[in-house]
Amino acid sequence: MIDPNAFYAGGIAVRTYDLFVEGGAFEGDVDFYRACTRRFGRTVLELGAGTGRIAIPLAQDGCAVTGLDLAPAMLDLAARRIAALPSEAAARIDLVQGDMADFDLKKTFDWIVIAARAFQHLIEPVQQRAALDAMHRHLKPGGHVVMHLFDPRLEFCLPDAPAPQQAREVWDPAAGCRVRRTIIARHNDPLRQVVGERMRLETFDQAGTVVATEETSWALRWTLRQEMTWLLELCGFQPVEQWSDFHGAPPAYGKEQIWVARAA
Ligand SMILES: C[S@@+](CC[C@H](N)C(=O)[O-])C[C@H]1O[C@@H](n2cnc3c(N)ncnc32)[C@H](O)[C@@H]1O
Known part of the structure; x- marks a missing residue:
């Protein structure tokens, strides 16, 4: 069984996380979430906040952001980035280590974001439901x-x-080296709707020689659109918008699922 979260434990994977997220399926997501603050309000909870890739721009726009994440290594990286911000923006971000399927922050927010497929690291339906109940x-x-x-x-x-x-x-400007990420094995479990991937990360020197290698893994649960509709409704949410990218494309098979749902 593949560890669903080994990837986020540290090392090259965490250090280069943001570099691999840029573009592709995530293209335009930061601006999309910035626009959400103008629509939904300025107190935001981000679940699976990771390196602060979303939380930091929202705080720079004036939002009060709480970022919750399971992985200390991701939070450490976020904390280092926040420490480098102007103090007013840094003061608007709280980081919390915790499990999105089991948390109690004793406060409420205007809206909650779960970006970059973080919800899919909840590989059991019971965890998905617990997370949605906690969000509500x-x-x-x-x-x-x-x-x-x-x-x-x-x-x-x-x-x-x-x-x-x-x-x-990708090119890692901080380390001044090229980094390669390869999926070396994939295991699908259609009964549980879980895909596990093993990955190799390598860094190279200027001559193209590998200088560091690590192997890691993650697992994700896939959820069909109609299943997601029922899950949201079951947990007291009314789905209000669905997109297949961050530029307003309508729902489409095999692309992204971007959901906006209102607490009923
Ligand atoms: C793909 S990253 C997304 C990071 C960030 N939201 C972004 O958009 O770049 C997924 C994040 O979810 C976190 N995560 C996975 N399972 C979690 C859980 N049960 N509770 C909280 N965070 C979790 C991981 O540690 C990781 O930082």
Whole structure:
């Protein structure tokens, strides 16, 4: 069984996390969430806040943001970035270590964001439901939740679907080196709707020689759109908007699921 969160424990994976998120399925997400603050309010809870990639721009726009995450290494990186901000923006962000399926912050928010598929690291339906129940308790009446998941392409969900051997490379300006991330194995469990991926991360010197390697993993639960509709409704939310990208494209098979739901 693949550890759903090994990836976030530290090392090259965490250090280069933001570099690999840029573009692709996430293109435009920061601006989308910035626009949400203008629509839904300025007190925000981000679940699975990670490195602060979303929380920091929201705080720079004047929002009071609480960022909750399970992984100390991701929170450490976020804390270092926050410490480098002007003090007024830094003071608007609180980081909390915790589990989005089991938390009690004793306050409520205008809206809650779960960006970059973080909700999909809850690999058991009971965790998904517990997280949505906790979100409902943490929203002001009529508050909103905004979530980003991928929409599963069914051929990738089959038990014998091949691992993609897909490698991506980025330049790490802080370390001054090239970094490669390769999916080296994938295991699909259609019964549980879970995909586990093993990955290798490598850094290279200027001559192209590997200088550091690590192997890690994560697991994600895929959720179909209609299943997500029922899950939101079951937990007291009314879905109000659905998109397949961050530029207003309507729902589409195999793309992204971007949900806006209101606490009923
Ligand atoms: C894909 S990253 C998203 C980070 C950030 N939201 C972003 O948009 O870049 C997923 C994050 O969810 C966190 N996470 C996974 N399971 C969690 C849980 N049960 N409770 C809280 N955070 C969790 C991971 O530690 C990781 O930081």
